[in-house]
Amino acid sequence: MTTMTLAEPAFKIKIANLPLWVIHVHNNNMAQIKRQLASRLSQTPDFFSHTPVVLGLSAVANSQTKFDFTALTTLMWEHGMRLIGVQGGSTEHQAAATQAGLSLFPDAPLRNSPVFPDPTPAQPLPPLVIDKPVRAGQKIYAENTDLVVLAIVNAGAELIADGDIHVYAPLRGRAMAGAQGNQSARIFVQSLEAELLSIAGCFQMFEEGIPQDVRNHPVQVYLDEARLVIQSY
């Protein structure tokens, strides 16, 4: 049968919240962007593989500088990044981006933006405190706050926090701090035996085991310029 029945739709439109990388640029110096991108990505050459990225222009929105979006698209392509659009920027920037075939994403509202004044000073939310073992298959999410775990976190368990994560016991599962992108989030662990550590999406897995100098040690984990640092003390 070759006739198509109307009863069966060929597609369905759905909204999806997909994770997206945003590369925030601070100036339009192509040579500098090119150089720094290459050095940043040299340690993890396969990190981006056909990954869609958006160029964040908020920091340069008030500048008159122009961008060569076609050249940027090519440059990022070489690093596995697929430039699909820009976020924020001036009207001129956005016009040039559209010209180059890119999509426009609205600027994310800033927390302390004067356009949306906060009537009451923000009260820090209390941390989420867990005092029982977190076991294989369990996932704990501390939304908009820190996560404090007083018992063991076993292999196959997952901790996620928008703020910091503290584990006052061995951490054998996964821990992801700064889950909404807070790059100053940290992870504190009494004995590091983890499967995965991540801050603001910058992660490290330990399939081959944890380096000797930090294994089973108390450590703190933080981001230094998008590089995950594990420091024992």
Place this chain on the structure above:
Amino acid sequence: MSKIIVVTSGKGGVGKTTTSANFSSGLALRGQKTVVIDFDVGLRNLDLIMGCERRVVYDIIDVINGEATLHQALIKDKNCEHLYILAASQTRDKDALNLEGVERILNELRESFDYIICDSPAGIESGAFMAMYFADHALVVTNPEVSSVRDSDRILGIMAAKSKRAVEGRAPIEEHLLITRYNPKRAEAEEMLKVEDIEDMLRIPLIGVIPESESVLFASNSGIPAIHQKSDVAEAYKDVVSRFIGEAVPMRFVSGKVGFLKRLFGDR
């Protein structure tokens, strides 16, 4: 007040049914009115280990469906005065179990028994869920290998989140770690996990260690649980029962050293 005890593990073939048979027999031998229920619908074998397979007329599904009364379905154990068995069905499909039916049966059993032992099927699906949902205690049966420990961890997490006690915000299920098929020599040679390793991973109180022994196979082939014969396994299960009812008994069968008498008279 009667107690419901689930014997569970996540992983299959670790010794749940063996433990259910011996633990329930051990309680009955101590004079406790005990019933053991096989929740492994479709794969019943508790009745084989208890040696009552020829006397199964009605099973748990018949009672749930109202086709038999509990009184008709309970089978009196041939070795223990105070022990009864409620068999699983071999012919029905496992979706025939439902929470309301199970609750009705348990409530009725609570009226006449001190201990109700639920032999859980393997896995973390509905059968295992039904077996643990109403439990007051859990014997978490674990073999000294990583995959078994991981599955025990998983089932502990599920019990902590989804049991009736957890859902109603009551005191949690009391958890007891039971290590079975333990071979101290192989553990010392690091071919298997040690008792301390397993305790460190699961962090629940240890109620006993059952050694790996051929006597278990002989026992199940003869339809008489090992606890009725003379063996290390029998002793180890008796210790578990003693600890469960609150007696302080030193841990045995955890080290590879052979005792003086044993060296004189040999094993078994």
